Amino acid sequence: MRRLAMDRAKRLLFGSFLSSSQSSLTPGPASSCFPFSPFSSEAPMSLYKFPPVTVETINPKVKRCEYAVRGEIVSHAQRLQQELQTKPGSHPFDEILYCNIGNPQALGQQPITFFREVLALCDYPALLDRDETHALFSSDAIARAWEILDLIPDRATGAYSHSQGIKGLREAIAVGIAERDGFPANADDIFLTDGASPAVHMMMQLLIRSEKDGILCPIPQYPLYSASIALHGGCLVLSEENQKEIVEFCRKEGLVLLADEISRSMGYGGDDLPLISFQSVSKGYYGECGKRGGYMEVTGLSSDVKEQIYKVASVNLCSNISGQILSSLVMNPPKVGDESYESYMAEKDEILSSLARRAKALEDAFNSLEGVTCNKAEGAMYLFPRLHLPQKAIKAAEAAKTAPDAYYARRLLDATGIVVVPGSGFGQVPGTWHIRSTILPPEDKIPAIISRLKAFHEAFMDEFRDQGVA
Amino acid sequence: MRRLAMDRAKRLLFGSFLSSSQSSLTPGPASSCFPFSPFSSEAPMSLYKFPPVTVETINPKVKRCEYAVRGEIVSHAQRLQQELQTKPGSHPFDEILYCNIGNPQALGQQPITFFREVLALCDYPALLDRDETHALFSSDAIARAWEILDLIPDRATGAYSHSQGIKGLREAIAVGIAERDGFPANADDIFLTDGASPAVHMMMQLLIRSEKDGILCPIPQYPLYSASIALHGGCLVLSEENQKEIVEFCRKEGLVLLADEISRSMGYGGDDLPLISFQSVSKGYYGECGKRGGYMEVTGLSSDVKEQIYKVASVNLCSNISGQILSSLVMNPPKVGDESYESYMAEKDEILSSLARRAKALEDAFNSLEGVTCNKAEGAMYLFPRLHLPQKAIKAAEAAKTAPDAYYARRLLDATGIVVVPGSGFGQVPGTWHIRSTILPPEDKIPAIISRLKAFHEAFMDEFRDQGVA
Numbered sequence: 001m002r003r004l005a006m007d008r009a010k011r012l013l014f015g016s017f018l019s020s021s022q023s024s025l026t027p028g029p030a031s032s033c034f035p036f037s038p039f040s041s042e043a044p045m046s047l048y049k050f051p052p053v054t055v056e057t058i059n060p061k062v063k064r065c066e067y068a069v070r071g072e073i074v075s076h077a078q079r080l081q082q083e084l085q086t087k088p089g090s091h092p093f094d095e096i097l098y099c100n101i102g103n104p105q106a107l108g109q110q111p112i113t114f115f116r117e118v119l120a121l122c123d124y125p126a127l128l129d130r131d132e133t134h135a136l137f138s139s140d141a142i143a144r145a146w147e148i149l150d151l152i153p154d155r156a157t158g159a160y161s162h163s164q165g166i167k168g169l170r171e172a173i174a175v176g177i178a179e180r181d182g183f184p185a186n187a188d189d190i191f192l193t194d195g196a197s198p199a200v201h202m203m204m205q206l207l208i209r210s211e212k213d214g215i216l217c218p219i220p221q222y223p224l225y226s227a228s229i230a231l232h233g234g235c236l237v238l239s240e241e242n243q244k245e246i247v248e249f250c251r252k253e254g255l256v257l258l259a260d261e262i263s264r265s266m267g268y269g270g271d272d273l274p275l276i277s278f279q280s281v282s283k284g285y286y287g288e289c290g291k292r293g294g295y296m297e298v299t300g301l302s303s304d305v306k307e308q309i310y311k312v313a314s315v316n317l318c319s320n321i322s323g324q325i326l327s328s329l330v331m332n333p334p335k336v337g338d339e340s341y342e343s344y345m346a347e348k349d350e351i352l353s354s355l356a357r358r359a360k361a362l363e364d365a366f367n368s369l370e371g372v373t374c375n376k377a378e379g380a381m382y383l384f385p386r387l388h389l390p391q392k393a394i395k396a397a398e399a400a401k402t403a404p405d406a407y408y409a410r411r412l413l414d415a416t417g418i419v420v421v422p423g424s425g426f427g428q429v430p431g432t433w434h435i436r437s438t439i440l441p442p443e444d445k446i447p448a449i450i451s452r453l454k455a456f457h458e459a460f461m462d463e464f465r466d467q468g469v470a
Numbered sequence: 471m472r473r474l475a476m477d478r479a480k481r482l483l484f485g486s487f488l489s490s491s492q493s494s495l496t497p498g499p500a501s502s503c504f505p506f507s508p509f510s511s512e513a514p515m516s517l518y519k520f521p522p523v524t525v526e527t528i529n530p531k532v533k534r535c536e537y538a539v540r541g542e543i544v545s546h547a548q549r550l551q552q553e554l555q556t557k558p559g560s561h562p563f564d565e566i567l568y569c570n571i572g573n574p575q576a577l578g579q580q581p582i583t584f585f586r587e588v589l590a591l592c593d594y595p596a597l598l599d600r601d602e603t604h605a606l607f608s609s610d611a612i613a614r615a616w617e618i619l620d621l622i623p624d625r626a627t628g629a630y631s632h633s634q635g636i637k638g639l640r641e642a643i644a645v646g647i648a649e650r651d652g653f654p655a656n657a658d659d660i661f662l663t664d665g666a667s668p669a670v671h672m673m674m675q676l677l678i679r680s681e682k683d684g685i686l687c688p689i690p691q692y693p694l695y696s697a698s699i700a701l702h703g704g705c706l707v708l709s710e711e712n713q714k715e716i717v718e719f720c721r722k723e724g725l726v727l728l729a730d731e732i733s734r735s736m737g738y739g740g741d742d743l744p745l746i747s748f749q750s751v752s753k754g755y756y757g758e759c760g761k762r763g764g765y766m767e768v769t770g771l772s773s774d775v776k777e778q779i780y781k782v783a784s785v786n787l788c789s790n791i792s793g794q795i796l797s798s799l800v801m802n803p804p805k806v807g808d809e810s811y812e813s814y815m816a817e818k819d820e821i822l823s824s825l826a827r828r829a830k831a832l833e834d835a836f837n838s839l840e841g842v843t844c845n846k847a848e849g850a851m852y853l854f855p856r857l858h859l860p861q862k863a864i865k866a867a868e869a870a871k872t873a874p875d876a877y878y879a880r881r882l883l884d885a886t887g888i889v890v891v892p893g894s895g896f897g898q899v900p901g902t903w904h905i906r907s908t909i910l911p912p913e914d915k916i917p918a919i920i921s922r923l924k925a926f927h928e929a930f931m932d933e934f935r936d937q938g939v940a
Contacts (some may be wrong), residue, residue: 053726059929157574157575158760198668209530290627292788308525
């Protein structure tokens with residue numbers, strides 16, 4: 001046993017200890033389950049030389065990884081927020097406005113009532129046996145909670161589920177997909193995940209063998225391809241044609257296509273194209289980012305490859321059950337005739353129309369700025385305005401050892417408290433500079449944001465304006 | 471832009487499509503946000519030869535990974551369960567008993583009421599403004615929900631949090647750790663995670679640079695070091711000494727120590743030893759496996775290394791908020807004087823004493839079997855009985871191209887519907903054979919399980935009994 005442990009020993013040690021409070025039911029010797037012999041002082045371990053754990057000795061892949069939407073600028077914003085709390089008035093603004101990430105509820109958007117009713121009832125099912133509950137919850141939320149509990153083996157909302165997620169919930173999601181697309185979907189192709197990011201990681205882990213394997217992605221791309229870019233490019237006519245073009249391209253080139261929620265109407269036949277379709281509850285009008293629910297639908301891969309995906313999924317046991325339930329809810333919202341239907345539709349419509357108003361207002365504001373051009377949001381919760389920066393500003397950025405768009409974003413933050421992401425984090429045409437900003441601040445704050453933005457930009461241009469424009 | 475995309479193109483393609491139903495607010499051309507030019511038919515991509523995605527062409531590391539607790543035997547059990555549903559009476563048992571994984575609520579254990587009350591109130595905070603709520607929820611659950619909502623920026627339970635988790639919840643957890651151990655803990659050292667497994671993955675990703683980096687771990691070890699082995703070895707006196715021995719050993723050898731919840735009483739000083747301590751809400755008497763909550767406490771690493779850990783954490787944005795809340799609850803349960811205190815303690819004590827009774831009954835049962843020796847559970851929710859198998863059985867296993875313990879486990883499942891894990895999945899002294907079984911089946915089913923187990927083992931030994939014993 002010593003040899004067995006020693007042969008594998010190099011740099012890490014796994015232990016398994018218990019705090020006194022979480023301690024054993026019946027104290028007693030541990031030797032049976034814990035081999036202490038290898039840990040004697042004369043262990044051959046002493047022959048090894050271990051590097052200390054420093055940034056130089058960790059996995060270089062981790063060092064290389066950059067994540068713009070939560071990168072340096074966000075850390076700086078968090079520092080500023082701390083300073084505002086400790087020293088009010090220490091900055092020319094009284095709050096930080098996080099426009100760096102699609103996080104609607106952090107900026108005041110309220111959750112859809114029906115979804116939260118059902119989640120609460122599933123978290124505390126004892127409520128379902130109480131009369132008072134009917135005064136507090138809509139009848140269809142109560143009915144839905146019963147339906148969902150009946151889909152969960154032993155109604156155990158606190159148990160690990162099947163590693164792909166609760167079968168009944170995957171079946172409900174498959175029904176939702178089929179109703180949406182008019183094409184059948186199969187519960188066995190669906191893997192429920194803690195949001196889209198872990199699903200993307202899972203597929204990267206499965207597919208990427210080495211640096212020789214590459215990824216072709218749209219520019220601008222979303223770092224690590226989380227759910228957020230999904231609302232981009234949701235443009236019919238033209239774009240559907242283009243999307244079919246891409247599907248055809250992948251089929252011809254033998255590429256694996258990984259994409260946010262693809263409608264069957266894109267014309268992929270399923271088995272003739274390896275396709276992984278991601279969906280997240282953080283996406284869409286409901287914006288339930290903190291619930292970390294989502295799924296991926298895997299089609300066009302052989303059953304033995306899917307077994308490997310299942311194995312990777314099983315290593316983390318299962319995704320969180322509340323997220324699994326919420327995924328089934330967003331794919332099966334209240335229907336005509338349900339008690340909640342009208343209030344649900346009203347909540348949904350108000351969110352979508354408000355987003356459209358905010359998108360238009362911010363788009364117009366960006367386009368009104370000197371040297372800034374901004375496309376329509378096209379259904380995105382983001383804008384990606386291009387900055388035509390003066391040479392003096394670009395030189396100032398070089399002097400500050402940062403990219404011009406990062407320099408602009410940092411200056412914007414310091415002057416206004418508005419947090420945006422430099423376009424360089426998303427990939428942009430070399431020599432062009434952009435920032436990405438969400439359209440999510442509360443509608444009543446938009447006018448103030450716009451005037452702060454305009455004032456900053458004017459001052460910035462006054463500082464750097466020159467003849468040459470990048 | 472084409473070149474930029476093409477240079478990186480090899481085998482995968484990232485797309486970003488929208489289903490019609492989740493489509494744009496305002497339709498329009500997509501070209502602005504989606505560069506379709508690279509996808510024209512004469513793209514240089516055609517020069518590449520792409521391997522089809524098969525088990526042979528995926529990441530070999532994934533193929534190598536084995537995960538016993540959800541491995542082949544569990545897939546087989548799921549098949550049997552299906553057959554029982556479709557063809558009742560098709561097997562000599564009428565239900566599958568999953569003793570392969572520590573999943574208490576899947577086997578009838580009820581969640582702690584107070585924890586679920588608070589989760590439900592946080593999922594649907596509108597309840598807090600209603601009078602009827604006081605008839606349905608305990609006053610301290612209502613008070614705790616208010617406290618927690620006030621810790622969450624804008625009370626947004628549906629928002630992405632700080633990547634380490636909500637600051638206020640981490641502070642509450644640090645207080646809980648300090649009260650438990652009598653040593654201070656720092657909220658900035660705490661990273662909230664979706665259970666312990668993702669935290670372990672995060673640290674493996676950070677620390678393992680190549681096959682040259684190894685891991686020294688206790689035998690039997692838990693595959694991928696999830697929370698479950700934690701309840702093992704929670705044995706005072708002797709084991710605390712041994713644990714201090716290990717801590718001292720790591721300090722001397724410059725090892726990174728990764729372990730389940732370590733009490734400061736283990737004598738580690740914090741900064742002189744790199745230590746990562748994992749905790750999960752699936753662990754402990756509450757057994758909230760499906761909530762996927764947990765945290766790791768990182769001490770003894772430099773701030774720039776911790777920045778790298780933060781970066782890895784930020785890539786998945788944040789862990790699920792319900793799990794974050796639950797983590798703060800299990801570390802700060804009701805206290806003397808709270809309305810829920812007595813019912814909480816009663817629920818906790820009943821769970822723990824029932825677990826102790828079940829552990830004793832199953833331990834005695836295993837020890838009563840011919841050629842089987844079983845140690846005490848020692849506070850674990852598992853038993854790890856050793857099987858002294860007849861040579862004929864070992865030969866039969868060889869003929870079936872499987873390990874003797876896997877062969878025994880498979881035969882046990884086919885005969886009784888009881889799912890246990892072969893010891894080979896946990897590491898065992900070469901030449902010895904074990905099975906791992908949880909003690910979690912409902913107490914009223916234990917007698918039936920024991921008689922099924924005894925009948926199977928007798929028949930198995932009658933089939934294979936010989937002179938030589940392994």
